[in-house]
Amino acid sequence: MSAAAGGGIAKHVPVNQVLREYLLASTTPPDPAVRALIAATDGLGEVAGMMVPAEQLALLTLLTRIAGARTVIDIGTLTGLSALAFARGLPPGGRVITCDNSDRWLDLARAHWQGAGVADRIDFRLGPAARTLRAMAGEPAVDLVFVDADKLNYPTYYDLAVPLLRPGGLLVLDNVLLDGFVTAPELAGESLQRRCAAVLREVNAAVAADDRLEAVMLPIADGLTIARKR
Numbered sequence: 001m002s003a004a005a006g007g008g009i010a011k012h013v014p015v016n017q018v019l020r021e022y023l024l025a026s027t028t029p030p031d032p033a034v035r036a037l038i039a040a041t042d043g044l045g046e047v048a049g050m051m052v053p054a055e056q057l058a059l060l061t062l063l064t065r066i067a068g069a070r071t072v073i074d075i076g077t078l079t080g081l082s083a084l085a086f087a088r089g090l091p092p093g094g095r096v097i098t099c100d101n102s103d104r105w106l107d108l109a110r111a112h113w114q115g116a117g118v119a120d121r122i123d124f125r126l127g128p129a130a131r132t133l134r135a136m137a138g139e140p141a142v143d144l145v146f147v148d149a150d151k152l153n154y155p156t157y158y159d160l161a162v163p164l165l166r167p168g169g170l171l172v173l174d175n176v177l178l179d180g181f182v183t184a185p186e187l188a189g190e191s192l193q194r195r196c197a198a199v200l201r202e203v204n205a206a207v208a209a210d211d212r213l214e215a216v217m218l219p220i221a222d223g224l225t226i227a228r229k230r
């Protein structure tokens with residue numbers, strides 16, 4: 001978007017490691033259970049690159065509380081960090097339905113959910129996320145859907161998630177900047193990354209133009225869109 005269309009000049013502070021540490025130090029610290037799961041995930045090596053970063057975890061818990069969410073769908077469980085962040089923000093009786101097409105890290109996730117005292121609020125569903133979402137079509141409306149799985153299927157997750165939300169419910173999409181390549185997918189080095197960036201670009205445009213939603217994209221970590229269903 002041009003400066004004229006956006007109203008004024010771009011105001012942005014690039015976040016380097018020092019500034020990120022300052023951001024984290026200026027955010028309510030993660031509780032011991034979240035810290036322990038972050039450390040355990042870090043210890044897994046390369047897979048840790050996929051985990052939701054701490055500043056986003058704090059935001060997910062806050063959004064859950066602000067929205068008064070009782071039912072959350074978490075698409076992409078990995079080691080269970082986002083599920084734990086949502087569970088932390090739920091009132092008693094609330095639930096997180098978290099899904100993944102792999103249960104490789106489920107024991108690790110469950111051990112930490114139990115340690116945090118929230119395992120009874122988290123319902124893990126194994127299988128393709130689209131199948132899990134389709135199976136929820138007849139269930140009571142959902143308060144928040146978080147999309148953080150395979151990027152090529154974001155259009156499907158977006159299509160399936162919006163009808164599941166109650167009015168006032170939130171659709172939260174992660175990695176919407178795709179390492180910055182959304183503005184020029186052709187510049188991404190790898191073919192999969194180029195395809196993902198092109199898909200994210202289409203989803204971002206669709207969300208912004210969707211009359212059912214009011215959306216804001218935040219440049220936090222790899223970009224997070226928060227959209228409220230009207």
Ligand SMILES: C[S@@+](CC[C@H](N)C(=O)[O-])C[C@H]1O[C@@H](n2cnc3c(N)ncnc32)[C@H](O)[C@@H]1O
Nearest residue numbers: 050051052076078081082100101128129149150
């Ligand atoms: C970025 S990670 C999720 C990170 C997680 N939300 C967290 O809190 O750290 C993406 C996850 O999506 C899962 N995934 C990939 N394709 C999927 C699909 N088609 N259906 C369900 N899960 C999928 C992967 O197995 C992986 O665990």
